[in-house]
Amino acid sequence: MINYLWENLFRKKVKGKTVDGILQENFLFETLSKKELRFVSHVIHLRTFKQGEPVFRQGDVGVGMYIIYSGSVDIFVENPTSSVEKQMNFITKLQESDFFGELSLVEESSRRTATALACEETVLIGFFKPDLIDILERQPATGVKILLRLSETLGRRLKETTLKVTDLKKELEKLMESNT
Amino acid sequence: MNRIKLYVFLSALLSIGLVLIFVQTVFVSFILAIALSYALSPTVNYLEREGLSRPKGTALVFAVVSLFLFMVGWLSFPFFTQQIELLPSKLHQSTMVLEGFISRIQTKWLQELSIKLIHEGQLHIQSYWISVPAIIQNMITVFVLTPFMAYFLVQDGRKVLHSLLSLVPNSLFEVTLKLQHQINHQIGDFVRARLLESFFISFLVGLGLSLLDVPFAWGLAVFAGLTNLIPYVGPIIGVIPALVVGFGAENPQATVLAILSVYGVAQLLDILFIIPLVVAKIVDLHPVSVLVAIIVGAQFFGVLGMLIAIPVASAIKVTTLTVYRHVTEIGTTG
Numbered sequence A: 001m002i003n004y005l006w007e008n009l010f011r012k013k014v015k016g017k018t019v020d021g022i023l024q025e026n027f028l029f030e031t032l033s034k035k036e037l038r039f040v041s042h043v044i045h046l047r048t049f050k051q052g053e054p055v056f057r058q059g060d061v062g063v064g065m066y067i068i069y070s071g072s073v074d075i076f077v078e079n080p081t082s083s084v085e086k087q088m089n090f091i092t093k094l095q096e097s098d099f100f101g102e103l104s105l106v107e108e109s110s111r112r113t114a115t116a117l118a119c120e121e122t123v124l125i126g127f128f129k130p131d132l133i134d135i136l137e138r139q140p141a142t143g144v145k146i147l148l149r150l151s152e153t154l155g156r157r158l159k160e161t162t163l164k165v166t167d168l169k170k171e172l173e174k175l176m177e178s179n180t
Numbered sequence B: 001m002n003r004i005k006l007y008v009f010l011s012a013l014l015s016i017g018l019v020l021i022f023v024q025t026v027f028v029s030f031i032l033a034i035a036l037s038y039a040l041s042p043t044v045n046y047l048e049r050e051g052l053s054r055p056k057g058t059a060l061v062f063a064v065v066s067l068f069l070f071m072v073g074w075l076s077f078p079f080f081t082q083q084i085e086l087l088p089s090k091l092h093q094s095t096m097v098l099e100g101f102i103s104r105i106q107t108k109w110l111q112e113l114s115i116k117l118i119h120e121g122q123l124h125i126q127s128y129w130i131s132v133p134a135i136i137q138n139m140i141t142v143f144v145l146t147p148f149m150a151y152f153l154v155q156d157g158r159k160v161l162h163s164l165l166s167l168v169p170n171s172l173f174e175v176t177l178k179l180q181h182q183i184n185h186q187i188g189d190f191v192r193a194r195l196l197e198s199f200f201i202s203f204l205v206g207l208g209l210s211l212l213d214v215p216f217a218w219g220l221a222v223f224a225g226l227t228n229l230i231p232y233v234g235p236i237i238g239v240i241p242a243l244v245v246g247f248g249a250e251n252p253q254a255t256v257l258a259i260l261s262v263y264g265v266a267q268l269l270d271i272l273f274i275i276p277l278v279v280a281k282i283v284d285l286h287p288v289s290v291l292v293a294i295i296v297g298a299q300f301f302g303v304l305g306m307l308i309a310i311p312v313a314s315a316i317k318v319t320t321l322t323v324y325r326h327v328t329e330i331g332t333t334g
Helices: A019-025 A034-043 A129-138 A140-179 B002-022 B024-049 B054-103 B108-130 B132-165 B170-211 B217-227 B234-247 B252-279 B287-333
Strands: A045-049 A054-056 A064-070 A073-078 A088-094 A115-118 A122-128
Touching: A019 A034, A019 A064, A019 A122, A034 A129, A034 A140, A045 B170, A054 B170, A064 A129, A122 A129, A122 B170, A129 A140, A129 B024, A129 B170, B002 B132, B024 B054, B024 B132, B024 B170, B024 B287, B054 B108, B054 B132, B132 B170, B170 B217, B170 B234, B170 B252, B170 B287, B217 B234, B234 B252
Parallel strands: none
Antiparallel strands: A045 A122, A054 A115, A064 A122, A073 A088, A073 A115
């Protein structure tokens, strides 16, 4: 079920390899004009991670989201049942143009709910809450477009998760009925 | 790679810090430029929201401010020269009145103390007088450097910060970005609130002294506004020149009382309205910290050091508090 929170529901084929190209193909920035995209590309941060280097760890304070520019990222979640050693459960592998961590853009004192590790040398586009606030202060129209898409993303993830929870509940009820 | 990044980042910060500390005029100019950039950035941001590019918005704001200051200077120049010409005779008059007061003091030790204080004061003024050319030279450097630095801070400050942040290692990046944002926000609020308060005090004192027909009214008002930036002792320092001028008036006792009332009302309105509405949210420093900061500032950078001591001390306090809150937040919930 947790995959629905982490999998890229908005995956598309990447046309260009430039930062502007990746941003243009990304669901959050899709509605922006070229001028607005150029503005956003000056605000974002390009970060390079070595193979195996954590992008963030579960429980860390999260400040924003990442889009994969090149390389790939594995998502793990700590197994709560494993008491002796922290056991990590593999959730999904994210590839070029996928994005993750967007919940931190809207949450106050957000904590990361999973661990993200770079599978190979990976370049990520970091887009963080201070950057979003900066955009909202300087170009509110651009900021609102991003916020609308962000709300849509979070809404869609919530919808997918709710559907999955409903299915699971039904399955659980069936199992309980068959047992009695 | 990360370790190299960290070393480069720390070395860059250290180099900038060392240059600023060892070249005093550059340090003072830099601090004043930061204050100026915080004061003008909201207007540039507004113009940017209205569709003007950042360089054009910055140029426009600086052009309007420069034109305004030039006009004020141009219009007030004849008035100020006239007032400065009057200064020696007014000072002489004030000294005579003060000496008259002292001669009427009956207690011998109080009279001796007063004479000693006046003598000490004269010696201090003389020693300051000798260093006036050096002070003026430093002030000219500061007045040229400050707007120049502020211009580039407003226009390209974000780019410089962005480049500096790119040197931060991945493991510390998000935390650094968050802290930088919080600190920047709080210091911005602090600087803008104090400047507004200073402007308010200057205006009230200027208005009051003009109504009382006190000579050098607006010059004294600007001085009161500037010294008001120094908490606790600032308002007391601010009133001294006005009292000296007051002693030179035809009816010194009434004028001095009226001057004290003007300053008192200005301080009262500041306490009742400006501080609760504007300054209350900003960081308060303990009186002892204020005193230590002012002494350290004065020791290193003289009068300008006294003015910048509190903003610098507050910036240090805001930074420490934010880092502490962040660390304890991790400690309690992580």
